[in-house]
Amino acid sequence: MNTSFESSRPLGSLVLGCVFLGAFPAHAQPLQARPRKTASVASSAHQNVESILVRGTTRGSARLHPTDETTYSAERTDFAHRAAQSVADMVATLPGVTVLQGNGPRDSVVSVRGSGARQSYGLKNLQVTEDGFPMTQPDGTARADLIDPHAYEGVDVFQGPASTLYGNYAINGAINFRTRNGADIHGLELGSDFGSFGLFNNYITIGAGNKRYDFMLFGSDVRSNGFIANSQYNTSTENMRLRVNLTSSDRLILKFVNNVTDTSLPLRLSLNQFRSNPYQNGCANAASAAAGCASVNLLVNGAYGARQTMSPQQAGLGRFDRRSIVGLRWEHDFDPGTTWHTQFTYDQRHTDQPTSTTAFVGPFNSYNVQTDLTNRSRIGKTPLTSFVSASFDYMDYGYQVYNLTPQGGATRGALNSTSYGHQWNISLRFQEDWQFSPLWHAVIGLGGTQSDVGAVQTLYNRSASSTSLQNITANRRFFNLAPEASLVYTPTKDWTLHSRVGTAYATPGYSSFFVTPQGTYGNNTQLKSETSLGFDLGAEWHPSPSINIQATGFYEFYRNELVSQSAGVNTPAGSYTFNAPASEHRGIELGATWQPLHASLPGARLKLSYTYDNQIYTKYTETLSNSTMARNFSRKGNLIPGVMPHFLDARVLYDQPDGWLQGLGGFAEVTWRSSFYLDNANILKAPSYALLNLEVHYDPPERLGWAHRLHSYFEVQNVTNQVYAAGATDISDTLLSTGQQAGRRVLANKTGSIYAGSPRAFFGGVRIKF
Template sequence: MTVRGSGRGAATLRPAGQTTYSAERGSFANQVGQSVADMVVTIPGVSFVAGNGPRDVVVSVRGSGDRQSYGLKNLQVLEDGFPVTQPDGTARSDLIDPHAYEGVDVFQGPASTVYGNYAINGAINFRTRTGADIHGLELGSDFGSFGMFNQYVTLGFGGRSYDLTVFGSDVRGNGFIANSRYATSTENMRLRVNLTERDRLILKFVNNVTDAFLPLRLSLAQFRLNPYQQGCAIAADAAAGCATVNLLVNGRYGATVARTPQQAGLGRFDRRTIVGLRWEHDFDSRTTWRNQFTYDQRHIDQPTSVASYVGPYNSYNASSDVTNHARLGATSLTTFGGISFDYLDFGSQVYNVTPAGGATRGGLNGTSYGHQWNLGARFQEDWQFAPQWHAVVGLGGTYSDLGAIQNLYSYSAAGQRVTGITANRFFFNLAPEAALIYAPDRDWTLHARVGTAYATPTTSNLFVTPQGNYGNNTHLRSETSVGVDLGADWHPFAGLDLQATGFYEFYRNELVSQSAGVNTVSSFTFNAPASQHRGVELGAEWTPLRHALPGGRIRLSYTYDNQIYTDYTEVMSGSGLSRAFDRGGRRIPGVIPNFLNARFLYDQPDGPLEGLGGYVEVTWRSDYWLDNANRLRAPGYALVNLELHYDPPKRLGWVHRLHGYVEVQNLANKTYVAGATNIADVLLADGTQAGAAMLATRTGSIYAGSPRAVFGGVRVHF
């Protein structure tokens, strides 16, 4: 365990022996940078799909969020060392504008020893730019297809005793799917002040407001007919393949009527505010003590389908840890220990959406009030027992308390009925780990690691039935995993760097979610008793002609991710029948088994064209299953992107302060699936399972990706 950049206030924990990949600003700063996807696309082991909104990208590490419809799940997410994941495991990427960041680090595989609950697939830390690096004022604009326009400003100053970065952006667009117009604004600030030679204060502030109209997720059949929902504004005149939602005419019970997203006024209006403060104290040159507190409020107003969700989620996170670098004879020993406590309280209401338009609320569908808190401790030793060898051992544990009550409202001509469901669940999980690192020379580093992790269900998981309606699902258990990583970093010769990791992870009670359709309130979550994740991650950067063409590079990342059920029997009901089906050996749906990114880059290092550069990028995703029976696939795709940019050299004087670029995405205008949630299988009247043709009509799954788009941008530094 080391502390990265504590003098600058980052203080990001990097667990020794854990597979870690990073992306620096140079890989995403010269392009449009619409979302977090632009930051992580070059990182092995990381994939992404479209979530619910313009920047709500579902980022996955080794498939962590491939089975989710929004946010970053089964990960602990941090920014400059401050937590962005709330105590219920929810993190969203809406608040991330890539223009504000210096880089991102991804710690892959089981990581609960250090990062606690929900770090079952790893952790991600986003690093904002420092004031010293910015050293002035930057103004920028991005603009392009579908009415996208982003205005942003960055202010930064720094010295020995302080460092200040302030960032703000406002981005708007019409979207490329009907009813996907959006506006989102973000403010981000970090201030470091050195109080004394041994004491530092770091203040962090993030605020995001997202106002977005939202289309409905499609069935595969609808996607094939009308991926961008053209001609679908009015249900009565809707063209083939249009998605509609059935809304209660009186907002409470009885007859329903079909309405398009435009007619219903479906969308999201969300606000997220994070304020954090950290005090770092050096007892001496070898020992640092950190104390940190973060307040995080997420307030949602989401009429996304037949129901509208409203409510605040307030969370509080406090932690204290000590890192000591000591000598043990002729060897070095790094000791890390810490405790943490986080608490979430919430009170949310769900209303039926009426056909009146403008997301008008009808009767109260349900209310949910409750809390979740996690109390954790962690300890790790990193012993460099020989010049070329490190050994790491650690142990972390968390006690979690989930308590909530849900009131369900049903209506009829006779009146209103209220049913209450109470959940009081307690979990205790431990996560030991061990790693061995061998670096025989500067060109080789080998690592082996056995890690463990856990993730408790959330209160929202406990109240949705297999039919996608509110009800009792309070029996869920924690999911746990044990994973083995074997990896190597190799620098065989000048101009070539390689990273490779193989992983094999064993899961118990894995939490898997699936959609029951657009006319339901939410996705259903269940435990799969046993499953396995195994795969390979490869990363490479190569300058093939270092002397003849020094500005030319090839950057490659590839991941193979094979995830299967090894013990899971699914019980399906319908038409008065109930049948059990063994899913052992089936692929876990939603997980993309192969994904590759290849960039061919060139930057002119000198001469009259110095500063001119660009790249050609190929992104490939293979097809993947959408259901537990493995009968319906989401089709794979390959995209080609182009980018050209110009950074004038210093010899041109004030012109050096300008930067400009142009980018073409999806050059071949490919129609593709950008995001697909899992769907439930169907039991037919004869007791058999429905085939692919029927499953292709199951709604609530697919968002199309962007057709060909052209963007440009300018930035000036003062």
């Protein structure tokens, strides 16, 4: 169901007809200018029943959303009045979406219905786009480093199994980021954020546009000392979009994104280390380190033999990554009812990551071609929109893994392993979107993808007397189909009911084939594609302009779910992936906005999002081993680790609409995350937490003349100074010498899991427009 959870319009508005085609995937359809207007469409059979939310464009092409899919959107007003350091600040108010800390300052692990909660970095099991251009590479990798919220107008999150339209890796849905429009900027904006831990973010935005073109250029430079030892960083981002109307029926859109991330990186802690020393103070020197410090054991000669214990600072752990994306799209209208889009995107990701005992180095070059055709017609008097699309993406890569030496500065030693290979996906999909009566709306579709992964890994086994090489080959092909069907029913103007059956798939990425359960590089090529079948049933109620409520229940059945776990800090690869034969995800999402005093205090609002997410193994037997034996343990009925069962965000907001204080506003926010298991045996939990954030801002009204161009804010995060786990990856269980599973005491000392969240922090910012 296409709904947007924001206060500026009804949640329950039904997206109908030719304008809002469920068939348009976000990655094929760039969401550009979207001025909002609401309209009522009357029919002879039922007057004023459909409440149609029109998200249109003045750019000559319809920017469309899935009609049938549960969708939440955050607009610029939700995050523009705060520090907005990462994508976490953009999606904080969206039901079903949680964020964990990844490996770096802006490497947020965005999870939709628990999709990426078991990963240590990036956006997994999601297709990510920006202005309709793909930000997910063919191996399913997308990272949030390149996202500076100041550049964006909003973000749309499409939830549930969605491979019918979005293809491979849309196992839990898709996300589309929308940059600002040049015509809305209409000039030059300069801004600066500053605050605790030496944070400075200086940014510039240039925009211009008219009926013939629209141009937006953004650039920022962010630096901070970080609140954890060895977490200082500097990252720069450039983002550009140009749209040109060549003729009344032809448009070109050029897109460019570039990001350079240079960050030191602390190590993830065990639960006991986190409780003892969450911010890793006094850890700079491993020989005299305080309690609770994490360290790495590096090969003295960089090849074999004796090891030396080093702190992250002494070893020089960090990341230096670059991401460059350029895309070009041609849009052509054959006639008012038929539109053709074709686009090409080149995406290069270059990594240099000395993050543990090894350094991971290499380029990843991706190429993506997409084309689609949309026809808007009628069956009798009822509108029908038909969509067909084809896409091909290809990635070639070559990376090297070097042992780190104790010389400091992330000095590389001997080669540990190399891997060279490719992955491509070719997809076909179609969808029929039919408004077959004034009250009913139906969507059916089918998508399929052929994927090919070919790679060779070479392992270097070194000793004092010799060096031997071991080659591991992965040549795998996968074919997956994803049908879907949905119904939307609008019995009155206040109610919308929707039901959906969706399917999805995700093939193993190249990297998962070459990491063993021991966290070493080796053979793991038996992995299968994961698939899911999901059911959504939801309702939306908006009895008055001041109340908007949306609730969706979901039940999803997974086969061969790909689950990742940490093998510990002092392992070359750190995390490994396995298939859980059968699992189930079920839960409830709730979003609501309310203006309790609509007449007497129109500037006051309450905003709530809550998600219950229950995920269990229904068929999975895990094998644990030690030096003398191996035993099998059934995990049937256990909660899948890494997934928060409950998470809630509640805000009380106020913006003065008139008078001498017009433009003054702020909010108080409470965020609560429940505890969740970290291991398959359900023995160890990451602790729950609740945070309080406060913000105040001032946007002077136009009557104040030049002062109207100046925006300012001040924010206090984590007011009560709570110590909490902002990121916690899953850990593997352990088999004791007695043949029993290790208990909580042993697991609480397993490293490689937890990053602490920020202590109390103060931020401010100014922005001026010319």
